[in-house]
Amino acid sequence: MSTASVDSSADAQVAAGRVLTTSGTPSLASELRHWLRLFLSELRIVYRRPRNMAMLAVLAAAPIFLGIVLKFNTPGPGDGPPNGAGEFIGQVAENGVFLSLLAMFVLMTLVLPLSVAVVSGDSIAGEAGLGTLRTLLTVPCGRVRLLLTKYLMIVVFCFSACLIVAGVGLLMGAILFPIGPVTLLSGATVPLIDGLARLAVIVIYVSLGLSALGAIGIALSTFTQHAIGVMAAILVVVVASEILDAVSQVAAIHPYLPTHFWLTFDALLRTPITWTDVWHGLASFAVYIVIFGALALARIRRANVTC
């Protein structure tokens, strides 16, 4: 049936009480279209929500602020702590690309995880708190389908948050500081394109790290109706993990902490790239996603929805 004839007769059929519904086994294309519709709806309620827009605005403002501060207090190559952010601070004045890296490094400690905590903590618990979870489930929207769609939304959010930080950082770096061939941490200099490619891979790596946190978030979100509580719990997990990570006496558990591999992307800023560090990080993220994903799935299937 052509779209034109459907549109013109739709009103008549709706008025007559008969509505076209997909009959028989739906095709793969149809299933995909319907799922995409749900997914876009999820993105809409996250990105159009004022408080989430405010968070993304803060994430965009931070690199701008950082760039301006560093422009007027130009740090020398020896400034800053010997590791971590210090590796980047000194380089910012020489190459604006490092502003992007510095911004990601700084925001990864709390602000980026906070935004992921808000979005993932609200994903199921927020719906339960509003009561919209029962509205959705009785449409019916399958529980697993809803959970997976929401997790994909969280992943997209993680990537978009990192992209905003890195992108605005790069833009500010290009405006405020010189941009050119990038001097890596190992000392070698690579062309700008190479540096930008490494930056892109770093953005992907950090986004995956945040996605692992998002998995913890959505799993915790399936246990309660109080979204605020879940957001706080996720932040406690992040802070506790970072504190333990700094205590050398418990070094044995360091590789198992969720935040341990978040900032080890400096491996990608060396030639040759020390891939083992990268694989360790990705493996850690994968394990967290699998474990907490399974927990969330089990919980959402068995739960009695009393909201």
Place this chain on the structure above:
Amino acid sequence: MTLIDPTPARAAALPQALVDPDLAIASIGLSMRFRSGQLAVDNVGLAVPPGSVYGFLGPNGSGKTTTIRMLLGLVHPTSGDFRLLGTDARVGLDHVLPRVGALVEGPAFYPFLSGRQNLARCDAADRTADLATAPARIDHALDQVGLLAAADKRYRAYSLGMKQRLAIAAGLLRPRDLMILDEPTNGLDPQGTREIRSLIKQIAADGTTVFVSSHLLAEVEQICSHVGVMSTGRLVFQGTLGELRGQGEPRILVRTTEPDLAAKQLGRIGLADIIVDEATVTAQLGEHGADVINAELVRAEIPVFGLETVRPSLEDMFVELTGEGFNVNG
């Protein structure tokens, strides 16, 4: 005076209810025991005939909402089976739920979206909805509940009545074979209540089975054809509205200035359970007709100012079935 014998055998659906594929809702042994140990729903056997308007009555806390949540797949029953529209819930609940419109325990939508956007989200979650007619269907549903003019206002700006209407509109997004409504007129003003009532009648006239949970007996009397009464988790009565009313014994009511004399005369005729009041005497109507009783009273020269047959009201029946108690049970 016990009007109904509330034993499970009398109230539970016959086993063949599950075999009968025509029933809109059929359940057998449906039970729900919460982890705290509380038995919220105890061995409920529903038999909702297709095309009927079935009133699901019961005091607050009797297990009505938990039963409805089980029927819609929100809560997992601890035991028992049920069928919706002939489909076994354990196998195909997700396939039959698109044919069921539901309103459970109050409207729940996103405050930061408009009414129309909220309905669009509900429709987006439906994997069998027709994409092409979505805007038309949403407009039609809003029109049916009278919200078309306010469709683009944010949900947080809606009054309680408007929120309730939006919830009903969500159930009308596509033609349904069964509507399960949990207190649909809750919070509505008299105009709204009337409109919802006529909407329900209209839906039922189209052939949809309507399962309405309510504790507003006057409303149930006006729209329902069948009734199921819950009390502390058990289904204590199930049948047509007529059967429920018929359960009550009719009584004869005599208005007179000589109640004691009238009572004596009624006793002489052979009527039982005579109750004397200030200016009235009532007695259980036996095999004598009201005309005979009237003639007997007049022959005994007792002044009769009024004579009528009264049946217990639905409220009396309801309280009889579910108990007089005002205090909440545990």
